[in-house]
Amino acid sequence: MAIPKAQRWLLVALVLSGAASAVSGSIDPYFLDVVMGVGVGVVLASSLNLINGFTGQFSLGHAGFMAVGAYTSAMLSTVVAPRMGWGAGALQWVFFPASLVAGGLVAALAGLAVGAPSLRLKGDYLAIVTLGFGEIIRVVLQNVDAVGGARGLTGVPTHTNLLWTFGTASLTVYTVWALLESTRGRGFLAVADDEVAAEAMGLDTTRYKITAFGIGSFFAGVAGGLYAHLKGYLNPGGFSFEKSIEIVVMVILGGMGRHAGVVFAAILLTLLPEGLRELGSRSIPNPFGGPAWSLDWIKDARMILYSLLLILLMLLRPEGLFHRRQPRRPSS
Amino acid sequence: MSASASLLQLTGVTIRFGGLTAVSSVTADVREGELAGLIGPNGAGKTTLFNLITGVYQPTDGRIDFAGSGTAGRRPFHLTGLGIARTFQNIRLFPSLSVAENVRVAFHRHLRHRAWHSILRGRAFLAEEAELAERALELLGIFNLERFRDAPARSLSYGDQRRLEIVRALATRPRLLLLDEPAAGMNPSEKDELMRLIRFVRDRFGLAVLLVEHDMKVVMGICERIHVLEYGRKIAEGSPAEIRADPKVIAAYLGD
Amino acid sequence: MTEFLQQLLNGVLLGAIYALIALGYTMVYGVLRFINFAHSDVFMLGAFAAWVSVEKLGLPTRSVPGGLAALLAAMSVCAVLGVVIERLAYRPLRQRSTLTVLITAIGVSLLIQNVAQSPRLGFGPNPRAFPELFPSSQLHVGGLTVSTHQLVVLAVALVLLAVLYWIVHRTRIGTAMRALSFNATAASLVGIDNDRVISFTFGLGSALAGAGGVLYAMNYPSIDPLMGTLPGLKAFVAAVLGGIGNLPGAALGGLVIGLVETFVSGTRLSTFRDAIAFGILIAILLFRPAGLLGRPRVEKV
Ligand SMILES: Nc1ncnc2c1ncn2[C@@H]1O[C@H](COP(=O)(O)OP(=O)(O)OP(=O)(O)O)[C@@H](O)[C@H]1O
């Protein structure tokens, strides 16, 4: 493998996240919120990239798995932790990551439950089934009073900070990268390229796909936990299939199965709406005198631009913005 | 097992697609270490037979035994693990992988490392990866492809892609190698080279080969025994000399 | 018993609407082998087209000619829209992968929804009351309550299904459609203009969706730009249930989904109503992926 000490990069990233976290007290809270949202976006996009990009599946249910993780870890923090007295002080530093992992594991189970039966399906069928599963998860959450039902779940402690978000983001990107960067891992790409040939070469394609679903959903679940403890409340409506599409668009824009491209796209697409919202609340002075020109319409046009961008991207550059039109770097 | 025992045994194998019987009650065998041929006019069912042997399709009727056990219900990857490898008539390399990666992926059944080893990236893992890279190069070397190792598989010439498919199949360490029209699109000198290589590979790795090929010079030149299909039925079996003289075969090829 | 019959009736009516939408999915899938995600938004625009023709263009309400005119207007608008969408967004992608087309379709769907939700360009995000297109009254037949609107739904759905059957089986273009969905290459070899047939299919499917939108809106008091999503997904499930690409299958699937949903609504599980369709979808794909009336295909290797 090209970088024998790949872990070094991971370490640097983790230390940087810690350092940033230590000084986060002096960062504007709104900005901090946006930045942490970026971290969550990176986790979501990179994990979906494993499923949709590298393994060539098409999941439209990522938000559903995110919801499972979010609710699991939020319930642990709001119900279990206070009862056991784990929510505060030093114990919080153990309990919170543990609850994130728990959320990830439950999401992974959900992912396996969805993946296993759906994997004989291809392309658009798989997309619809995963979409369906995502919606079922949402409908169920809306109907279970114990987790707040349609009103949502409030009072989630806001444990998420820069260390957790960027630590998780770095770990996710590293894991997906390292997994792929091996002879066994190249099998994911082979499965994406040609299932018949992959089976003929001895690859259990079903197992590859299920693994991708499991790992991808695990990280989606962890992202959900981060999100829950970032916002402090959860609302089932926030995990609708529009959210799944948003994550899919990150993966596509980043060039399906590109590590860095997808990270970059996740950053861009998380910042863009915030930027446009910010811009929309301003107005520019009228050079001819008279009332200032309001930029309010931008708020309105935001989603229209977004959908147009998606269509144009598919028509003009279906391989994504950051695709180099070159082969992937060989793994040895 | 003795050298003449059958490695692959087809007994009354039949498959129907809707109304069409693509392979009809075929009984045939391939012996350990044998270089066998399978010929027949277009649409005779040769590729379909390969798909049946490799588990891509399940026979409607009849049975297939490989190395003494039935293959019914087994998935293709499992049969590959048991020692059946193949190439495809319509080349199916992994286009997004490099030439060397195409070969390495096929080592899959013999890997020692697990998925999580690649995340920890310990010494044993890195050593195995280096060893695999080495082995891939070795195999590519046999077919003179090692200089393309980092090129994307799809950038190879047609003939090289066919050769790479053979290398990739060999990487699974088969006992039986199924080649579907490996000489298609090659010029005469490439065909001669290919014949030499097929013989070499058979001897070097001690495997049996079942070859589908339209070029009679190739088939007659290297096969020890030939099976002939027409409209899904087996119409003849024998040595190249016998097949050449068989009136049914001549009729099948010349049309009646 | 009357309760059961009443539910049965309601289920059939809802199912008829799903069937109209499902036919569009199935027809497009037949000729192009992809799921037209924007179909549900065409359905929504059908409802809005009728709304515009009454509220803005002054078609009379509560009148049979007025209602029919609004229905025809909605169908025409949707047909044109379907053809335009296909021409601009899907045709340039004819040779691309299914996923590229699927994502484009999602993009088109989002675009329509967002334009419709925009107060400046569209109708704004808030629900609007849907006018009474046809004279409305309740009829009581042996304990059952039937509104005239429900009768209109039934009549319109039956007429449209008959017309569709006639087009597909008795006209040249219908024959071409069937040929195309049987084998596209062969169809073009025998001189069928595939592009024209595909345009026609989109027009036809979208017109049915438009009609479905109007009928749906008639039985629900209000319409909004996101109203297409759920019925659209359910109709898609109906298409898969019947065997995607299979026209009678889509109609049958629509009926089944409509009935199941109506009967579930009457039970304690009613809040899970919207999840039921997906449960059905998953069950079919597991146990009978080709659908009720579809035939399994073997991939050629
Ligand atoms: N999945 C399938 N579904 C339907 N028919 C099939 C399928 N696979 C193969 N066939 C049919 O079976 C018959 C045999 O095809 P096959 O590809 O095995 O022929 P072949 O001997 O390999 O011919 P060629 O020399 O042209 O490669 C053909 O008529 C083909 O159309």
Ligand SMILES: [Mg+2]
């Ligand atoms: Mg063949």
